[in-house]
Amino acid sequence: MDTESALRSGLTSTPKYIPVWYRYDKAGSIFNDRCLSDNTYYYFYSSEMYILTSNIKEILPNVSEVPHLVDMGSGNSEKTRGFIDSLLVNHDTVTYIPVDISKDFLADTSYQLSEIYGNKLLIKSIPGDYDVGIERLRDVTGLKIITWLGGGFQNQKYQDQIRRLQMLSEVMTDRCRLIVSLDITQEKEQVENAYLDPTGISADLYLNAITRLNREYGCDIKADSLRLGAEFTKSSVPEETSYVKLFGTSQHDQQHSIPGLGININLAKDERLYFHEGKGVSCKYTIDQIRTLASRAGIYLANYWTDNNKHVAVCYFSKGKI
Ligand SMILES: C[S@@+](CC[C@H](N)C(=O)[O-])C[C@H]1O[C@@H](n2cnc3c(N)ncnc32)[C@H](O)[C@@H]1O
Known part of the structure; x- marks a missing residue:
């Protein structure tokens, strides 16, 4: 539409x-x-950053083949930079495919990244809706690491979450990794304050x-x-x-x-x-709800990492059972 x-x-x-x-x-x-x-009420950011920085080697283990790094709803790409830096330790170049509906912001961010990484980072931006991005991934062969960070995934309708996970599984092989950050917080007051903070910043x-x-x-x-x-x-x-x-x-x-x-x-x-x-x-998900979501989409929750406060789960979904 x-x-x-x-x-x-x-x-x-x-x-x-x-x-x-x-x-x-x-x-x-x-x-x-x-x-x-x-x-400061938005717990998701600090929890997610903590999990990613503390566990990056497990979340993104060494691979011999140079992967394509796909970033769904890339925003300012801040968190994905940890993935880029980690891949560049073992590879001379990385292909980065950010997908974002905010076209001008995506262009600005891509320019900033090219200034930082130069020709080590081959950027193939996809401005547009998630569906447009996933369709374009059908033409990308080889190993793909797909990230969906910063709470963008959980902002979709539940049926769209299942549908897009199914679409992603069609462009994945058994070796591809899908890394999605999900909110597992269940306390009403904490959640409501995070999304409509008393300081008025989210308004x-x-x-x-x-x-x-x-x-x-x-x-x-x-x-x-x-x-x-x-x-x-x-x-x-x-x-x-x-x-x-x-x-x-x-x-x-x-x-x-x-x-x-x-x-x-x-x-x-x-x-x-x-x-x-x-x-x-x-x-907001329980781990059981995340497993149910994955099984409805025909994929597997292979592993997940959380913070001590149990606010966020950074989930690794695979196409086949690990
Ligand atoms: C919550 S932000 C997360 C940004 C970033 N990944 C992070 O970790 O901070 C969601 C991002 O998804 C993008 N977005 C929202 N809806 C989208 C859609 N339907 N298709 C593509 N991008 C979308 C927004 O422009 C925004 O950059």
Whole structure:
């Protein structure tokens, strides 16, 4: 579905929503970086960094063949740099394939990486949606290390998580590694504070979806007419995950014409406009739920590494049983 159709569909459905990926233009990517560096409630970043730096040799063991390093939702590529550096210890060059919907930010990051690594790093960026990136991987032969870091994976609808894992398994061989960071935190208050921090840093990221909609499609929805909320919903069955609902509650009745999309919308007082599709976003998993997810996609959870606080699991999925 193209951007306009996805927005039209979200803003005219019940309840109304704006897809998660729409917040990630260049400004959104910069806000996302600020959430990582400045939001001290966002436990995911520090836990994931700790796990990756402490276990990189196990997560990415030596391989004789030069692999392609694929980075799904690459963002600022900060964490993947640990993988690049590690591969360059044993190989003269690395081919790096970052996939990201935030095209300008991807171009900037790729340029910065080429300045740092020079001709040791062959960068083949794929600007676009995850599906576009995975399709392009069909043409990439040889060993692939595929990373999906920083919580991007868990921001998808559960059905999309299964579907994209299945698609990835089709482009993997038994020797390929898929490394995905997943949030395993289960405490309501901790989760809600991380996603809507009392210091207000994460708010800019969600509201960027509104700013971008106003700018690109000619409407005038005031950010302060929406009161932001985050709600954690816990699941205890392996067939589902816990998740967070993120939304803005309309402070009064409002009508908006969105000429670029050819629609008018009403937001009633107390109506919620969600910043994601489906029941929730930012899924939280138990290890059983991760195993169930993998088996539904026809792949295996071969190993995982966690931090002492049990916030994050960096998971190694394989195509065949190890
Ligand atoms: C939570 S950030 C993670 C960034 C980075 N991997 C990290 O560890 O900090 C998610 C990234 O995925 C990208 N993204 C979100 N939805 C996407 C989609 N549907 N297709 C491709 N990229 C997407 C965003 O632009 C953003 O860079």
